[in-house]
Amino acid sequence: MDYALDRFTREVTAAIVATGRVPLDLVELTTPKAAIAADLAFPAFKAAKTLGLAPPQLAAELAATIQLPADGLIGAVEAVGPFLNFRLHAERLATHVLTNIMAQGDDYAAQQLGAGKTVVVDYSAPNIAKRMHVGHIRSTIIGQALVNIYRALGYRVIGDNHLGDWGKQFGVVLAAVEREGKPTAEGETALEQLEAQYARYVAAASDDPELDEHARHWSLRLEQGDSEARALWQWCVDLTMTAAQRNYDRLGVKIDHAYGESFYEPMLADMIQQALDAGVAFRDEGGAVVVEHLQKLPTFLLQRSDGGTLYMTRDMATVVFRLQEFQPHAIIYVVGEPQSLHLRQLFALIRAMGYAKDVGLTHVAFGTIFDAKGQPLSTRRGNMVYLEALLDDAVARARSVVEQKSPELPEAEKLAVAEAVGVGAVVYNDLYQDPKRNITLDWERMLATEGNSATYLQYSHARCSSILRRANEDGAGGPGGDLTLLIHPAEQRLLKQLARLPEVLREGAERYAPFVIADWCYATAREFGVFFEQCPVLKAESPALRGARLVLVAATANALRRGLGLLGIRAPERM
RNA sequence: GACCCCGUAGCUCAGUGGAUUAGAGCGUUUCCCUGCGGAGGAAAAGGCCGUGCGUUCGAGUCGCACCGGGGUCGCCA
Numbered sequence: 001m002d003y004a005l006d007r008f009t010r011e012v013t014a015a016i017v018a019t020g021r022v023p024l025d026l027v028e029l030t031t032p033k034a035a036i037a038a039d040l041a042f043p044a045f046k047a048a049k050t051l052g053l054a055p056p057q058l059a060a061e062l063a064a065t066i067q068l069p070a071d072g073l074i075g076a077v078e079a080v081g082p083f084l085n086f087r088l089h090a091e092r093l094a095t096h097v098l099t100n101i102m103a104q105g106d107d108y109a110a111q112q113l114g115a116g117k118t119v120v121v122d123y124s125a126p127n128i129a130k131r132m133h134v135g136h137i138r139s140t141i142i143g144q145a146l147v148n149i150y151r152a153l154g155y156r157v158i159g160d161n162h163l164g165d166w167g168k169q170f171g172v173v174l175a176a177v178e179r180e181g182k183p184t185a186e187g188e189t190a191l192e193q194l195e196a197q198y199a200r201y202v203a204a205a206s207d208d209p210e211l212d213e214h215a216r217h218w219s220l221r222l223e224q225g226d227s228e229a230r231a232l233w234q235w236c237v238d239l240t241m242t243a244a245q246r247n248y249d250r251l252g253v254k255i256d257h258a259y260g261e262s263f264y265e266p267m268l269a270d271m272i273q274q275a276l277d278a279g280v281a282f283r284d285e286g287g288a289v290v291v292e293h294l295q296k297l298p299t300f301l302l303q304r305s306d307g308g309t310l311y312m313t314r315d316m317a318t319v320v321f322r323l324q325e326f327q328p329h330a331i332i333y334v335v336g337e338p339q340s341l342h343l344r345q346l347f348a349l350i351r352a353m354g355y356a357k358d359v360g361l362t363h364v365a366f367g368t369i370f371d372a373k374g375q376p377l378s379t380r381r382g383n384m385v386y387l388e389a390l391l392d393d394a395v396a397r398a399r400s401v402v403e404q405k406s407p408e409l410p411e412a413e414k415l416a417v418a419e420a421v422g423v424g425a426v427v428y429n430d431l432y433q434d435p436k437r438n439i440t441l442d443w444e445r446m447l448a449t450e451g452n453s454a455t456y457l458q459y460s461h462a463r464c465s466s467i468l469r470r471a472n473e474d475g476a477g478g479p480g481g482d483l484t485l486l487i488h489p490a491e492q493r494l495l496k497q498l499a500r501l502p503e504v505l506r507e508g509a510e511r512y513a514p515f516v517i518a519d520w521c522y523a524t525a526r527e528f529g530v531f532f533e534q535c536p537v538l539k540a541e542s543p544a545l546r547g548a549r550l551v552l553v554a555a556t557a558n559a560l561r562r563g564l565g566l567l568g569i570r571a572p573e574r575m
Numbered sequence: 576g577a578c579c580c581c582g583u584a585g586c587u588c589a590g591u592g593g594a595u596u597a598g599a600g601c602g603u604u605u606c607c608c609u610g611c612g613g614a615g616g617a618a619a620a621g622g623c624c625g626u627g628c629g630u631u632c633g634a635g636u637c638g639c640a641c642c643g644g645g646g647u648c649g650c651c652a
Contacts, residue, residue, distance in 0.1 A: 030593075032594075033590095033594080033597090033598085034598085035594090035595095035596080035598095036594065041593095041594085043593060043594085045593070045632080045633085049632090055632090080594075081594070082593085082594080083593090083594065127652080164652065166652095167651070167652060168651070168652090169651070169652075261652090284649090286650085288649075288650060290649065290650095291649090292649085296577095296578090297578090297648095298577085298578080298647090298648045298649080299648090299649050300648090300649055300650095301649045301650055303650085304649095304650040305650060306650080308650080310649095310650075310651080310652085311651075311652050314652095336646095337579080337580060337645085337646065337647090338645095338646055338647065339647085339652085340579060340580080340646085340647075341578075341579070341646095341647050341648065342647085342652090344578095344579085365579090365580075367580075367581080367645080367646090368645075368646080370645090376645095401614075405612095405614065406612095421614095432587095432588080433587080433588055433589080434581095434588085434589085436580060436581070437580090437581070437588085438580090438581075438644090438645060438646095440587090442586095442587080444601085445586090445587060445601080448600085448601075448614095449614045450600080450601080450614065450615090451599085451600040451601060452587090452588080452589095452599070452600045452601085453600085453614090455614060456600095456614065456615090458614090459612080459614045459615080460614095460615090462612075462614090463611080463612055463614095463615085466611070466612055467611050467612090470611065471611085511591080515588095515589085519589065519599095522599085522600090523599090526599085529615060529616065530616070530617095532611075532612095532615075532616080533607090533615075533616045533617085534616090536610055536611065537610095537611055538610085538611050539610060539611070553611095574612090575612095575614080
């Protein structure tokens with residue numbers, strides 16, 4: 001698909017090069033700020049310096065000699081000081097953009113940039129035998145958005161849910177279940193009971209060394225493949241994943257694999273040996289396997305002195321497995337910022353061992369969530385927020401707004417709308433800003449229905465749908481007409497905004513930043529809002545204009561739905 | 576002590592070397608339903624871009640040093 005702005009950029013570049021004054025490698029174009037009346041600019045500074053000219057002089061010379069292609073998207077060119085400014089051709093822009101969108105529908109902005117390349121995304125990673133809480137929501141939501149974005153760019157994307165289903169603490173879970181029996185409840189309530197059993201066991205073990213020993217014994221049985229331990233472990237995994245799946249379904253999350261840490265157990269001895277053989281690690285006098293002096297990073301262990309393995313050991317095996325299994329071009333870890341040292345160490349270790357030479361290893365780090373008082377969330381503090389409860393609460397609040405704003409909707413639709421709006425608010429709260437920032441849990445902000453909020457975006461989409469629905473009913477003509485009539489400033493601004501999505505999609509992927517897409521959705525809704533106020537659609541001055549505006553409205557709905565879809569947010573027709 | 580992230584309007588955030596006037600939302604103060612959904616639109620007020628040096632024709636953006644907040648640092652994950 002040849003997108004309007006990509007073509008525009010190509011034409012501008014070619015036209016500048018064709019003047020013979022500026023070589024291709026000096027043609028760096030920028031998008032001017034909204035206040036400047038131009039769509040693409042060539043700042044002449046660098047080129048002028050190379051040619052020994054004053055920038056304004058070069059810009060003026062280029063403006064005088066440049067030739068514009070006959071039927072192209074460049075409408076005008078003008079030198080303004082040291083800038084050479086290009087403007088889009090209004091009529092051709094309208095035709096090109098709307099044709100693109102209507103041709104692609106829900107796939108608008110899809111590209112082949114990643115064709116033939118594989119990306120593995122490691123995200124979500126809930127802990128087995130525990131409820132998902134706000135600590136997992138960020139990884140899950142950001143990770144899924146990245147998966148959607150890379151898929152749209154044509155990459156083969158493998159999502160992997162690296163379950164926390166192993167390690168020393170799992171022995172405690174098994175010992176606690178043995179001591180108190182399996183929880184009798186179902187779903188998240190059962191997990192809540194497991195958490196309580198776990199806490200009681202840990203408390204009891206603090207003044208009873210035998211309990212501690214017993215837990216270690218269970219963990220050993222598990223690692224050795226004991227059938228009873230393994231069965232109990234599997235029961236915990238199933239219970240947890242069934243509960244997690246309900247959250248995933250609501251969030252539009254679908255993860256291809258869930259190997260989990262346990263999967264790598266059989267490979268660990270070999271991994272440790274490899275590290276020793278490669279001279280990257282050594283065994284110290286206590287028997288622990290140590291890695292030190294790796295790119296000035298702090299020392300870390302691959303094996304405890306008691307022979308046990310660590311998180312790092314399993315992560316190392318995980319990378320190697322993924323490299324062999326998927327042959328990826330990149331592996332992306334959507335993991336909290338507190339683990340950035342761990343991942344730097346992991347990546348350095350992998351490279352020191354000669355793996356992943358041409359494979360990008362990236363940590364998409366996200367900040368921590370704090371409560372309204374600025375305190376970290378923790379079970380011990382009693383301020384923990386669980387994912388399912390969070391979604392339920394958000395949906396309940398949305399439900400009461402729906403009841404108030406749209407009492408005429410059928411009951412089933414009210415429920416569906418409340419779900420879309422409530423869950424959308426939670427998702428958007430995580431995706432509208434740079435993930436690196438810490439987040440303070442703010443219900444007002446999160447469930448806002450005005451301004452930069454999921455609800456506003458969904459509302460804008462619903463208004464588009466409403467216009468299209470009415471157009472279909474009033475019999476005065478559907479979408480079509482003459483697209484070159486769309487030259488009103490509000491129409492042009494909206495068209496340009498719609499045209500940006502393909503580029504925005506690339507930027508979001510490059511920066512591992514779903515918020516770039518969220519930003520685009522918001523800007524699009526705003527432009528639509530202006531257009532909506534200024535340009536009557538159903539009662540446009542002429543049937544031809546009405547038809548053209550209906551195409552614009554349909555395209556806006558389409559593009560908005562697409563943008564929201566990339567973020568994992570649903571866009572109801574009515575709300 | 577070392578390293579990582581953050582610091583832009585009262586609050587929450589965009590702005591990843593270029594254009595006289597640094598942009599949004601919330602909140603505050605005003606307007607706009609005889610037109611398609613007011614969960615909307617328009618306008619105003621509000622900013623030594625943490626501080627100081629430096630690089631550059633040009634710095635919120637790059638470098639260094641401080642200050643403030645968050646985080647991490649061999650036998651948890």
